[in-house]
Amino acid sequence: MTTATGSEQEQKVIEGVAKQLYIGGEWRxxxxxxxxxxxxxxxxETLCEVADGTPDDADAALAAAAGMxxxxxxxxxxxxxxxxxxxWELITERKDELALLMTLExxxxxxxSEAEITxxxxxxxxxxxEAVRIEGRYGVxxxxxxxxxxxxxxxxxxxxxxPWNFPLAMGTRKIGPAVAAGCTMVIKxxxxxxxxxxxxxxxxxxxxxPSGVLNVVTSSSxxxxxxxxxxxxxxxxxxxxxxxxxxxxxxxxxxxQILKVSMELGGNAPFxxxxxxxxxxxxxGAVIAKMRNIGEACTAANRFHVADGVASEFAEKLxxxxxxxxxxxxxxxxxxxxxxxxxxxxxKVSELVSDATDKGARVLVGGGARDGAGYFFDPTVLTDxxxxxxxxxxxxxxxxxxxxxxxxxxxxVAAANNTEYGLVAYVYTRDLxxxxxVCEGLETGMVGLNQGMVSNPAAPFGGVKQSxxxxxGGGEGIEEYLETKYxxxxx
Numbered sequence: 001m002t003t004a005t006g007s008e009q010e011q012k013v014i015e016g017v018a019k020q021l022y023i024g025g026e027w028r029x030x031x032x033x034x035x036x037x038x039x040x041x042x043x044x045e046t047l048c049e050v051a052d053g054t055p056d057d058a059d060a061a062l063a064a065a066a067g068m069x070x071x072x073x074x075x076x077x078x079x080x081x082x083x084x085x086x087x088w089e090l091i092t093e094r095k096d097e098l099a100l101l102m103t104l105e106x107x108x109x110x111x112x113s114e115a116e117i118t119x120x121x122x123x124x125x126x127x128x129x130e131a132v133r134i135e136g137r138y139g140v141x142x143x144x145x146x147x148x149x150x151x152x153x154x155x156x157x158x159x160x161x162x163p164w165n166f167p168l169a170m171g172t173r174k175i176g177p178a179v180a181a182g183c184t185m186v187i188k189x190x191x192x193x194x195x196x197x198x199x200x201x202x203x204x205x206x207x208x209x210p211s212g213v214l215n216v217v218t219s220s221s222x223x224x225x226x227x228x229x230x231x232x233x234x235x236x237x238x239x240x241x242x243x244x245x246x247x248x249x250x251x252x253x254x255x256x257q258i259l260k261v262s263m264e265l266g267g268n269a270p271f272x273x274x275x276x277x278x279x280x281x282x283x284x285g286a287v288i289a290k291m292r293n294i295g296e297a298c299t300a301a302n303r304f305h306v307a308d309g310v311a312s313e314f315a316e317k318l319x320x321x322x323x324x325x326x327x328x329x330x331x332x333x334x335x336x337x338x339x340x341x342x343x344x345x346x347x348k349v350s351e352l353v354s355d356a357t358d359k360g361a362r363v364l365v366g367g368g369a370r371d372g373a374g375y376f377f378d379p380t381v382l383t384d385x386x387x388x389x390x391x392x393x394x395x396x397x398x399x400x401x402x403x404x405x406x407x408x409x410x411x412x413v414a415a416a417n418n419t420e421y422g423l424v425a426y427v428y429t430r431d432l433x434x435x436x437x438v439c440e441g442l443e444t445g446m447v448g449l450n451q452g453m454v455s456n457p458a459a460p461f462g463g464v465k466q467s468x469x470x471x472x473g474g475g476e477g478i479e480e481y482l483e484t485k486y487x488x489x490x491x
Contacts, residue, residue: 017199030054041374042107043373052218057217058186058225062159065215068213069157072213081128081180085125087203088121090207092117098196105192109335123177128180135152162174163241171197173472177478185213188217197218236259265421265423266298268302272412272425280317318403327370327379353368382401409438417441426448461473461474
């Protein structure tokens with residue numbers, strides 16, 4: 001028996017994924033026959049091409065979803081849950097090939113891709129269990145003359161739009177609750193990373209998901225293809241993960257049909273380190289919070305606010321850690337930092353670093369893009385970052401850690417809240433009272449207390465302010481796909 005070389009293995013994984021649209025249980029080409037190239041960000045080369053869906057294709061997908069809605073809603077909850085359970089098992093069995101596929105199209109390391117596969121699959125297992133726990137209530141009217149019956153029902157056909165940075169997990173945490181609640185859906189993955197979603201659709205098909213429940217439309221133009229669906233009266237729910245700028249436009253579009261809307265938008269996560277913190281533990285947490293997914297995560301620590309007394313020690317130790325991380329193609333075993341998604345993203349990170357250094361920030365390690373093929377940027381730590389630096393206000397989405405100091409607890413909380421975003425914050429302190437004060441004072445939907453990662457399928461994920469609204473995961477996640485109906489019972 002011969003062992004496939006890396007390139008043969010990669011080609012086999014890519015060839016195993018469908019490249020067409022998935023509409024009404026059928027794999028088919030786009031109406032105009034066009035294709036979209038999928039690029040390997042580590043080399044800049046084309047991996048393959050997938051169907052380029054049109055507005056007509058999207059309309060057909062919504063028609064399939066709407067046509068299946070009544071039948072799917074009446075499917076027993078246990079049956080819906082069992083489909084998700086089987087899909088979880090299949091994803092788990094195929095973790096290696098799915099991880100390689102993800103690394104090829106997105107760039108993150110194999111280790112990180114494997115972690116995402118495990119994390120993403122857990123949403124299916126979680127919501128498989130939630131499917132049979134959709135509960136209403138029965139009560140006596142306060143005056144005793146009647147009864148109050150409250151029931152939960154699926155909201156209806158959903159339009160789901162996912163980003164490129166977590167190409168499988170952002171899908172499973174939308175598809176999982178929709179399937180569990182009894183909703184049909186049309187999903188549009190990002191054009192940079194469609195392969196993981198197409199592979200997921202194949203797995204759900206194999207797991208027994210009926211035709212028309214899930215429809216996948218890949219396209220080079222998200223706006224022109226999805227806007228008609230958002231404005232269509234057959235659609236009843238919109239869920240989007242992506243930038244705040246795009247989210248605003250989608251919210252405006254959703255107003256036509258008064259859709260139930262979930263928005264998981266941009267972040268500007270502060271990472272607070274107080275003078276009583278375990279600095280070494282804070283540095284370890286900072287590496288996780290900053291470098292997960294190459295820094296291309298809405299939950300990535302974006303601003304490091306460190307107490308004056310430990311700021312220098314923290315920055316130097318963080319620089320040492322980040323400077324030791326190996327940068328390269330994510331398929332290589334010892335690589336810890338892959339490429340950014342594309343040239344535009346790399347240029348944006350470069351501009352933010354240049355702006356900060358022009359205004360007086362000092363580079364402790366890294367500081368620039370790498371020459372040659374692929375979209376690589378060196379892990380970077382900046383210190384003495386002035387308040388006027390753009391990267392303290394804008395989402396970096398790259399491996400850059402700006403460190404600024406603070407004098408008091410009040411200053412730290414004020415600096416953390418000085419942003420229009422409010423997704424997540426990280427706090428390191430050994431003082432319990434301070435921890436509770438700061439966690440309560442932070443204007444974010446999530447807080448990592450003495451840990452650098454908050455994401456958990458069993459917990460509600462989401463933000464406040466311009467980081468969006470709605471929650472994904474936890475017991476709260478399925479509520480986004482349910483409507484509440486009250487029946488007044490006359491006795």
